[in-house]
Amino acid sequence: RTLVAVKPDGVQRRLVGEIMRRFENRGFKLVALKLVQASEDLLRKHYWDLRSKPFFRGLMSYMSEGPMVVMVWEGLDVIKTARNMLGENNPADSLPGTIRGDFCVEVGRNVIHGSDSVESAEKEISLWFGQNELHCWVHNSRPWIYN
Numbered sequence: 001r002t003l004v005a006v007k008p009d010g011v012q013r014r015l016v017g018e019i020m021r022r023f024e025n026r027g028f029k030l031v032a033l034k035l036v037q038a039s040e041d042l043l044r045k046h047y048w049d050l051r052s053k054p055f056f057r058g059l060m061s062y063m064s065e066g067p068m069v070v071m072v073w074e075g076l077d078v079i080k081t082a083r084n085m086l087g088e089n090n091p092a093d094s095l096p097g098t099i100r101g102d103f104c105v106e107v108g109r110n111v112i113h114g115s116d117s118v119e120s121a122e123k124e125i126s127l128w129f130g131q132n133e134l135h136c137w138v139h140n141s142r143p144w145i146y147n
Protein backbone atom coordinates (compact mmCIF):
# COMPACT_ATOMS: atom_id res chain seq x y z
CA ARG A 1 0.00 0.00 0.00
CA THR A 2 1.11 3.54 -0.67
CA LEU A 3 -0.19 7.00 0.15
CA VAL A 4 -0.77 9.31 -2.82
CA ALA A 5 -1.91 12.89 -2.26
CA VAL A 6 -3.03 15.30 -4.96
CA LYS A 7 -1.75 18.60 -3.55
CA PRO A 8 -3.77 21.86 -3.47
CA ASP A 9 -2.44 22.92 -6.91
CA GLY A 10 -3.45 19.56 -8.41
CA VAL A 11 -6.98 19.90 -6.98
CA GLN A 12 -7.29 23.53 -8.17
CA ARG A 13 -6.09 22.51 -11.61
CA ARG A 14 -8.72 19.73 -11.77
CA LEU A 15 -6.19 16.95 -12.15
CA VAL A 16 -7.81 14.58 -9.62
CA GLY A 17 -9.77 12.54 -12.16
CA GLU A 18 -6.81 12.25 -14.54
CA ILE A 19 -4.48 11.10 -11.74
CA MET A 20 -6.95 8.56 -10.36
CA ARG A 21 -7.58 7.26 -13.88
CA ARG A 22 -3.85 6.52 -14.27
CA PHE A 23 -3.75 4.47 -11.06
CA GLU A 24 -6.96 2.62 -11.92
CA ASN A 25 -5.83 1.91 -15.46
CA ARG A 26 -2.50 0.62 -14.23
CA GLY A 27 -4.36 -2.04 -12.25
CA PHE A 28 -4.02 -0.78 -8.68
CA LYS A 29 -6.82 -1.01 -6.15
CA LEU A 30 -8.15 2.06 -4.34
CA VAL A 31 -8.53 1.29 -0.62
CA ALA A 32 -9.02 4.79 0.85
CA LEU A 33 -9.93 8.24 -0.44
CA LYS A 34 -10.78 11.66 1.02
CA LEU A 35 -10.76 15.41 0.40
CA VAL A 36 -8.91 17.08 3.28
CA GLN A 37 -7.92 20.58 4.31
CA ALA A 38 -4.80 19.54 6.20
CA SER A 39 -4.03 21.07 9.59
CA GLU A 40 -0.61 22.53 10.30
CA ASP A 41 -0.07 19.81 12.89
CA LEU A 42 -0.76 17.04 10.36
CA LEU A 43 1.50 18.63 7.73
CA ARG A 44 4.27 19.10 10.24
CA LYS A 45 4.10 15.40 11.13
CA HIS A 46 3.90 14.40 7.47
CA TYR A 47 6.99 16.42 6.48
CA TRP A 48 8.86 16.09 9.82
CA ASP A 49 12.04 14.82 8.11
CA LEU A 50 12.21 18.06 6.08
CA ARG A 51 11.76 20.44 9.06
CA SER A 52 15.28 21.88 8.78
CA LYS A 53 15.14 22.49 5.01
CA PRO A 54 15.11 26.12 3.86
CA PHE A 55 11.90 25.53 1.89
CA PHE A 56 10.02 23.99 4.86
CA ARG A 57 7.93 27.09 5.72
CA GLY A 58 7.01 27.60 2.07
CA LEU A 59 6.07 23.92 1.82
CA MET A 60 3.77 24.20 4.87
CA SER A 61 2.03 27.21 3.38
CA TYR A 62 1.73 25.62 -0.10
CA MET A 63 0.15 22.50 1.36
CA SER A 64 -2.32 24.61 3.39
CA GLU A 65 -3.55 26.66 0.46
CA GLY A 66 -6.59 24.46 -0.19
CA PRO A 67 -7.93 20.95 0.12
CA MET A 68 -5.98 17.93 -0.99
CA VAL A 69 -7.25 14.58 -2.26
CA VAL A 70 -5.51 11.88 -0.27
CA MET A 71 -5.72 8.24 -1.22
CA VAL A 72 -4.27 4.82 -0.55
CA TRP A 73 -3.55 2.50 -3.45
CA GLU A 74 -2.75 -1.18 -3.12
CA GLY A 75 -1.00 -3.66 -5.40
CA LEU A 76 2.21 -5.44 -6.34
CA ASP A 77 5.24 -3.13 -5.93
CA VAL A 78 2.85 -0.17 -5.71
CA ILE A 79 5.27 2.11 -3.79
CA LYS A 80 7.97 1.86 -6.43
CA THR A 81 5.58 1.90 -9.39
CA ALA A 82 3.69 4.92 -8.04
CA ARG A 83 6.98 6.83 -7.65
CA ASN A 84 7.77 6.00 -11.28
CA MET A 85 4.30 7.15 -12.34
CA LEU A 86 4.73 10.43 -10.40
CA GLY A 87 8.14 11.29 -11.88
CA GLU A 88 11.00 13.06 -10.13
CA ASN A 89 10.54 15.51 -7.28
CA ASN A 90 11.69 18.29 -9.58
CA PRO A 91 9.31 18.39 -12.56
CA ALA A 92 12.18 19.49 -14.84
CA ASP A 93 13.76 16.05 -14.29
CA SER A 94 10.49 14.19 -14.88
CA LEU A 95 9.99 12.40 -18.17
CA PRO A 96 6.94 13.11 -20.32
CA GLY A 97 4.37 10.43 -19.54
CA THR A 98 4.86 10.81 -15.79
CA ILE A 99 2.36 12.89 -13.81
CA ARG A 100 4.87 15.61 -12.96
CA GLY A 101 6.41 15.36 -16.41
CA ASP A 102 3.02 16.02 -17.96
CA PHE A 103 1.40 18.53 -15.62
CA CYS A 104 3.86 20.82 -13.83
CA VAL A 105 7.09 22.79 -14.08
CA GLU A 106 8.24 23.79 -10.57
CA VAL A 107 9.28 21.77 -7.50
CA GLY A 108 7.28 24.10 -5.26
CA ARG A 109 4.10 23.30 -7.26
CA ASN A 110 4.64 19.66 -8.10
CA VAL A 111 0.94 18.63 -7.86
CA ILE A 112 1.33 15.26 -6.16
CA HIS A 113 3.01 13.38 -3.32
CA GLY A 114 3.75 9.66 -3.11
CA SER A 115 5.35 7.68 -0.26
CA ASP A 116 9.01 6.89 -0.94
CA SER A 117 9.51 3.66 1.07
CA VAL A 118 7.64 0.95 2.94
CA GLU A 119 8.39 2.72 6.24
CA SER A 120 7.14 6.11 5.06
CA ALA A 121 4.06 4.54 3.43
CA GLU A 122 3.11 2.87 6.73
CA LYS A 123 3.74 6.07 8.68
CA GLU A 124 1.87 8.30 6.22
CA ILE A 125 -1.14 5.98 5.84
CA SER A 126 -1.60 5.83 9.61
CA LEU A 127 -1.19 9.60 9.84
CA TRP A 128 -3.84 10.45 7.24
CA PHE A 129 -6.33 7.59 7.71
CA GLY A 130 -7.99 5.74 10.55
CA GLN A 131 -8.05 1.95 10.33
CA ASN A 132 -11.82 2.04 9.63
CA GLU A 133 -11.24 4.22 6.53
CA LEU A 134 -9.08 1.57 4.81
CA HIS A 135 -11.35 -0.74 2.86
CA CYS A 136 -10.80 -4.38 2.04
CA TRP A 137 -12.66 -5.35 -1.10
CA VAL A 138 -12.26 -7.75 -3.97
CA HIS A 139 -11.03 -6.42 -7.26
CA ASN A 140 -13.07 -8.37 -9.86
CA SER A 141 -10.43 -7.90 -12.53
CA ARG A 142 -7.70 -9.28 -10.24
CA PRO A 143 -7.17 -12.55 -12.20
CA TRP A 144 -6.65 -10.47 -15.35
CA ILE A 145 -4.02 -8.28 -13.69
CA TYR A 146 -2.15 -10.90 -11.62
CA ASN A 147 -1.06 -14.32 -12.80
Ligand SMILES: Nc1ncnc2c1ncn2[C@@H]1O[C@@H]2COP(=O)(O)O[C@H]2[C@H]1O
Binds near residue numbers: 114
Ligand atom coordinates in the same frame (compact mmCIF):
# COMPACT_ATOMS: atom_id res chain seq x y z
N1 LIG B 1 14.00 22.77 -3.37
C1 LIG B 1 12.71 22.78 -3.04
N2 LIG B 1 12.01 23.92 -3.02
C2 LIG B 1 10.71 23.93 -2.69
N3 LIG B 1 10.01 22.80 -2.38
C3 LIG B 1 10.68 21.64 -2.40
C4 LIG B 1 12.05 21.57 -2.73
N4 LIG B 1 12.41 20.26 -2.67
C5 LIG B 1 11.31 19.58 -2.31
N5 LIG B 1 10.27 20.40 -2.16
C6 LIG B 1 8.91 20.05 -1.76
O1 LIG B 1 9.01 19.16 -0.68
C7 LIG B 1 8.19 18.05 -0.95
C8 LIG B 1 8.64 16.77 -0.32
O2 LIG B 1 8.10 15.64 -0.95
P1 LIG B 1 6.95 15.75 -2.06
O3 LIG B 1 7.02 14.54 -2.91
O4 LIG B 1 5.66 16.04 -1.39
O5 LIG B 1 7.34 17.02 -2.94
C9 LIG B 1 8.29 17.90 -2.47
C10 LIG B 1 8.16 19.34 -2.90
O6 LIG B 1 6.82 19.78 -2.92
